[in-house]
Amino acid sequence: RKEVEQDPGPFNVPEGATVAFNCTYSNSASQSFFWYRQDCRKEPKLLMSVYSSGNEDGRFTAQLNRASQYISLLIRDSKLSDSATYLCVGYSSASKIIFGSGTRLSIRP
Amino acid sequence: NAGVTQTPKFQVLKTGQSMTLQCAQDMNHEYMSWYRQDPGMGLRLIHYSVGAGITDQGEVPNGYNVSRSTTEDFPLRLLSAAPSQTSVYFCASSLQGYEQYFGPGTRLTVT
Numbered sequence: 001r002k003e004v005e006q007d008p009g010p011f012n013v014p015e016g017a018t019v020a021f022n023c024t025y026s027n028s029a030s031q032s033f034f035w036y037r038q039d040c041r042k043e044p045k046l047l048m049s050v051y052s053s054g055n056e057d058g059r060f061t062a063q064l065n066r067a068s069q070y071i072s073l074l075i076r077d078s079k080l081s082d083s084a085t086y087l088c089v090g091y092s093s094a095s096k097i098i099f100g101s102g103t104r105l106s107i108r109p
Numbered sequence: 110n111a112g113v114t115q116t117p118k119f120q121v122l123k124t125g126q127s128m129t130l131q132c133a134q135d136m137n138h139e140y141m142s143w144y145r146q147d148p149g150m151g152l153r154l155i156h157y158s159v160g161a162g163i164t165d166q167g168e169v170p171n172g173y174n175v176s177r178s179t180t181e182d183f184p185l186r187l188l189s190a191a192p193s194q195t196s197v198y199f200c201a202s203s204l205q206g207y208e209q210y211f212g213p214g215t216r217l218t219v220t
Binding site for chain 2: 004008032034042043044045046049087089091094095097098099100101102
C-alpha cells in the first residue's frame with residue numbers, strides 16, 4: 001500500500017461547480033501536509049498548507065483529519081483555470097517526504 | 110529573483126553515459142532536494158541537503174550522487190545512466206524543507 005494515496009481521477013466537473021477530493025496517508029508519524037498544483041508538463045507549485053483546524057484561501061479549503069488519516073481539498077465555484085493535477089504531500093522528516101500520485105481535475109465550460 | 114533554475118531542459122543519454130543535472134536557487138534557501146517523477150508514481154525524493162556541505166539520501170538514491178558546495182547550487186550526477194532512469198527530474202528548495210519551490214524540470218531519456 002502506498003503511504004500517500006490519491007484517487008487519480010480524472011474528475012470532470014462543469015465550471016462553477018464545487019469539487020472535493022481526498023488524500024489518505026498510512027504513516028501516522030506524518031506531521032505536516034500540503035497541497036500542490038501541477039499543470040501539464042510543468043513543475044508543481046504550492047497551493048496551500050493543511051492544518052487540523054482547516055485552512056481556507058479564497059475558493060480553496062483544505063482540511064486534515066488525523067483520526068481517519070486523510071486530508072481533503074475543496075474547490076468552490078470552480079474555474080476553467082483550476083484544471084490541473086493536484087498533489088498531496090506528507091512530511092515526516094527531511095528525508096521522509098511522500099507525494100501522492102496526484103488527482104487530475106478537468107473543468108468543462 | 111529567478112527562483113529555482115535547472116539545466117538542461119531536455120537530455121538524451123545512451124546507457125552507461127554519465128552527466129550532471131544543474132540546479133541553482135537565488136532565494137538563500139538552506140534546504141534543497143532532487144525528485145524524479147514517473148507516470149503513476151508521484152514525485153520520489155532522490156537526495157536532499159539541509160545546507161552547504163551536508164547531503165543525505167532520500168527514497169531512491171541509487172545511481173545518483175549529489176554535492177552541495179554552496180548554498181545556491183545543488184547538482185545531481187548520474188554515474189552510469191540506465192533506461193530505468195528515464196524520467197522527469199525536479200529540483201526544489203525551501204527554507205526548512207516545507208513549502209518547497211520547484212524548478213522547471215529536466216526531461217531525461219536514456220536509450
